[in-house]
Amino acid sequence: MERTNEIYQAYVQILKEELLPAMGCTEPIAIAYAAAKAREALGELPEKVLVQASGSIIKNVKSVIVPNTGHLKGIPAAAAAGIVCGEADRELEVIAGVTEDGICKLRDYLENVEIRMEYLDEGFTFDIIVTVYKKEEYAKVRITNFHTNIVLVEKNGNIIEQHQVESEGEEELTDRSLLSMEKIWEFVRCVEIDDVREVLDRQIQYNTAIAKEGLQGDYGANIGSVILKSEGNGIRSRAKAMAAAGSDARMNGCELPVIINSGSGNQGMTCSLPVLEYAKELDSGEEKMYRALVLSNLTAIYQKVGIGRLSAYCGAVSAGAAAGAGIAYLNGGDYEEIIHTIVNALAIVSGIVCDGAKASCAAKIAFAVDAGIMGYDMYRNGQQFYGGDGIVAKGVDNTIHNVGRLGREGMRATNEEIIKMMIG
Structure with a gap:
């Protein structure tokens, strides 16, 4: 197999796409990532949060500790960590840089802000929608099929980013x-x-x-x-x-x-x-x-x-x-x-x-x-x-x-x- 061969190049790229750094279990981190992107789109700290997730996401977030949260578990902790302390450009290391002060702010946020969870069943095994609200404004981010695959960023009805998702697949990745x-x-x-x-x-x-x-x-x-x-x-x-x-x-x-x-x-x-x-x-x-x-x-x-x-x-x-x-x-x-x-x-x-x-x-x-x-x-x-x-x-x-x-x-x-x- 020559270095210029299509399969050779594809295999190198597949390794680069799959062998990525992540801080903590990847499903709660994907929620934190979506939440960080939603807060970024909103432009300010939200006063209400809705997390919608498919059953397999809920299953994988329920019992695992979210790192850099002071040993908190669950969807609210993951979402709050992304909103309060997340750096969205770091993707699956979105909450890697949380400080002790950040953990205190996170705990205070969890005590004072409603973070509601809903079961999401739209035909995708991997599906997360995070919607954040501040007064009359809102922002929404959706991740579908794999952990960093943002298919929707929306603010106040305006589409900032959108990618069509018709079935469970990973067309965005190497074949x-x-x-x-x-x-x-x-x-x-x-x-x-x-x-x-x-x-x-x-x-x-x-x-x-x-x-x-x-x-x-x-x-x-x-x-x-x-x-x-x-x-x-x-x-x-x-x-x-x-x-x-x-x-x-x-x-x-x-x-x-x-x-x-x-x-x-x-x-x-x-x-x-x-x-x-x-x-x-x-x-x-x-x-x-x-x-x-x-x-x-x-x-x-x-x-x-x-x-x-x-x-x-x-x-x-x-x-x-x-x-x-x-x-x-x-x-x-x-x-x-x-x-x-x-x-x-x-x-x-x-x-x-x-x-x-x-x-x-x-x-x-x-x-x-x-x-x-x-x-x-x-x-x-x-x-x-x-x-x-x-x-x-x-x-x-x-x-x-x-x-x-x-x-x-x-x-x-x-x-x-x-x-x-x-x-x-």
């Missing part, structure tokens, strides 16, 4: 239909490292820092620390513990940023941190480490194309399978070993549901990473799952297609029931 495991494998072997070094270096730096913080601090259920205490310090335990510890910290108010994958910090950490641990253990060298990260990240992105940004299907599963692929590569695995690792891993843990962002995500991540490693161990020992074994189909791309169908279509009703349980 994801160009992804396939065969082409990803070809790209991994030929990519010029300098074309991806910057985004990967940032992923290594950010995600390693928050994982270490998760192991050192007291966050949530401390799953990362529990793994090391109960399973020892071997490489398999460390790979699971680092990914889990990053989630421990991120789900429970740590104010360090992460590099996301497919719109999720948990997925970004899951497909990178285990690979980094194995690269150190195996003394793989810098170049092989980078190529393993390219493989893992693109494999995770490819799986999420079919599933969608938000689903009742736990995203840690796809990221854990992707980490298994990266680990197989670091161990000298060829294409056959890598694709069978992915299929095996998906066959093992594809039943895990997503019931929102919260402390237990760290435990799900640990099991997904373990499944990725087991998927590789199985094939290395002459064992595999075959087409016809449940949702496993003949060919890795067909299996990934089945998982996407399961996550997007098959679990739609499951997602609705989970949302009803969570929000009554």
Whole structure:
């Protein structure tokens, strides 16, 4: 694959579009971003706020701590943080610069301003509308389909910015239909490292820092620390513990940023941190480490194309399978070993549901990473799952297609029931 090839250029761009920095769980941050943009359009501090959100957004905001808010949870906290302290031009780092004084102002704002929430059902899994009011004036911002995709900015009936949204899709991004495991494998072997070094270096730096913080601090259920205490310090335990510890910290108010994958910090950490641990253990060298990260990240992105940004299907599963692929590569695995690792891993843990962002995500991540490693161990020992074994189909791309169908279509009703349980 030549550097000038359309697919080569697309894959580089896809990595740049997906491996973005974010402060905190991305759904509350998307609300904060929309709120900051709405306040910016209004031009002054609003005296009333309406947040309308789809069920999957509500599910992922309900139980997670919003960073830089003094450990507050929920939609009102996220919206108020964006309005009072947000810097809209920083997008998913919109509330990264909040000071102690800002937290005091935020708390005062929450006590004195009505922030109302409504369930929004207009056919989009990912949908947020924030409307802010001051006397007779109002401003409205809508984000649809992915976290930074602003499709409407309106003030007092005047359209400032608008983009047509007819269906759930990401037409604004590089064409994801160009992804396939065969082409990803070809790209991994030929990519010029300098074309991806910057985004990967940032992923290594950010995600390693928050994982270490998760192991050192007291966050949530401390799953990362529990793994090391109960399973020892071997490489398999460390790979699971680092990914889990990053989630421990991120789900429970740590104010360090992460590099996301497919719109999720948990997925970004899951497909990178285990690979980094194995690269150190195996003394793989810098170049092989980078190529393993390219493989893992693109494999995770490819799986999420079919599933969608938000689903009742736990995203840690796809990221854990992707980490298994990266680990197989670091161990000298060829294409056959890598694709069978992915299929095996998906066959093992594809039943895990997503019931929102919260402390237990760290435990799900640990099991997904373990499944990725087991998927590789199985094939290395002459064992595999075959087409016809449940949702496993003949060919890795067909299996990934089945998982996407399961996550997007098959679990739609499951997602609705989970949302009803969570929000009554």
